[in-house]
Amino acid sequence: MPPVKTDPLTPGDRLECRVGQVWFWEGYFTRVGIDLISYYGAELIQVTDLDLLAIGLGPGLESHRTIGESKSGTGKSAPKPLDRIVWLRGLQELVGAERAELTVASSVTPRTRELGRHSRVSVESINDLQAREAALNLSKLTDLGAHGPNALLLRRTVKVVSKDDPTLGPAFKFLTSTVWFLDPFAALKQSLGLLETLCQRWTPGVKDDEQLAVRWLISETLSIWVLNLVTIVGFVRPMDPSAFTSFLRERLADGVVPAQRMRQLSRDFDKFISGLLAAAKASPEVRTEAMGAFEPSPPEWADSAAELAIRLGRQPALRDLPRQFDLVVHERLARGRDISEAAGAQLRLNDPAARSSVSLIAAFLRSFGSLKDDISELLIAGFGKPAQAPPEPAPQQEIEATALTLPGLDAADSVAED
Known part of the structure; x- marks a missing residue:
């Protein structure tokens, strides 16, 4: 008698995947x-x-968070909706979410929905979820990118493979935990450092378990980096370019201690060290060189990141880019397959502005994140063919005002940018 096959995913897992897909689309x-x-x-x-x-x-790229919980149980021991509403309300405060959504297998009474609304928790049944799935016509959009049952199984495989690896294990924990609780500036900086480390493990053409994990980790790092970059672009619009560049440099200089506080500490250290060197009768040259040793400084790529953000801020429909990029990188790199026509049409991946934005991002990441050329080409190709006709030339003063000087950017990287 053949062995009975067991489903590696629980009904709760599958319900979470369904809700996640609905939210994405x-x-x-x-x-x-x-x-x-x-x-x-x-x-x-x-x-x-x-x-x-x-x-x-x-519309202004301001970020809003929603958290969710899915409960597939219907027995007497299943958590009661009211209990989960109270729990989700407290969790909103902990993780900085504006609202929450609870999906349950049982029916939902009007009274429960009303109590949920007072706590900023939307409560829905599986029947409600099915109606949302039907409205989105998800029959051709299931299990794509980072979403769906097979995507969840892939993530769990990566977790097992990475567990005892001194580089991949911490990377997995960072990407599935820490990074989601950082402000976008810290997340941008730390994700770029992680990308550079992971790209050193990239071996094209090899398809073993380690490379499966590396591809997924790089995909997730890239996707999260783009999400935080676009969030930061939202700060560009109220500022002139020079003010934004100064602002970004300041925020990227922050560490565990904010840059402003670190500068005060640096001045205190300078006074202390200067006194020690004077007492030791050190030469003026030595005393001068010791000044500012603790002064916080932004990463070397801060100015180029500011230029990138300023240019992206002029692109239309930028709020869709993190989801577009997320689908492309996970389909093409993590899962190693072409993008379906239905998904490409739904997310407008043939939009020249989207391709232009990704080309600029890839140029930056090649220079400062050690992104490999074959990964860069893979991503850009996922956004359709280049525009056939060049755009109309902009006035000379506009060209001068918006020129981007990212290292590694050439004519092939810029398609219909403006």
Whole structure:
């Protein structure tokens, strides 16, 4: 008698995947299974994972967070909706979310929905979820990119493969926990450093378990980096370019201690060290060289990142770019397959502005994140063919005002940029 095959995913897992897919195609950058314990610690958090996290970008690229929980049980021991509403309300405050959504297998009474609204928690049944799936016509859009049952199984495989690796293990924990609780500036900086490390493990043409994990980790790092970059672009629009560049340099100089506080500490250290060197009768040259040793400084790529953000801020429909990029990088790199026509049409991947934005991002990442050329080409190609006709030339003063000087950017990287 052949062995009975067991489903590696529970009904709860599959319900989370369904909700995550709906959120993604409704317009949110979505992830399932955010590890809370790795960030907050087991002594503070009793639950292991945050079931769902969605980040939406408003018209001005302002970021809004929604968290979710899915409960597939219907028995007497299944959690009651009211209990989960109260729990989700508290979790909103902990993770900085504006609202929450609870999906349950049982029916939802009007009273429960009303109580949820008062706590900024939307409560829906599986029947409600099915109606949303039908409205989105998800029959051709299931299990794509970072979403769906097979995507979840891939992530779990990567977790197992990475567990004992001194580089890949911490990278997995960072990408499934820590990075989601950082401000966008710290996330941008730390993700770029991680990308550079992971690209050193990239071996094209090899298809073993390690490279499977490396491809997924690079994909996730790239996707999160682009999400935070676009969020930062939202700060560009109220500022002139020079003010934004100064602002970004300041924020990227922040570490565990904010840059402003670190500068005050640096001045105090300078006074202390200067006194020691004077007492030791050190030469004026030595005393001068010791000044500013603790002064915080932004990374070398800060000015180029500012130029990149300023240029991206002039692109239309930029709020869609993180989701477009997320689908392309996970389909083409992590899962190693072409993008379906239905998904490409739904996300408008043939939009010249999207391709232009990705070309600029890839040029930056090749210079400062050690992104390999074959990965860069893979991503750019996922956004369709280049525009056939060149754009109309801009006035000379506009060209001078918007010139981008990213290292590594050539004519092939810039397609219909403006």
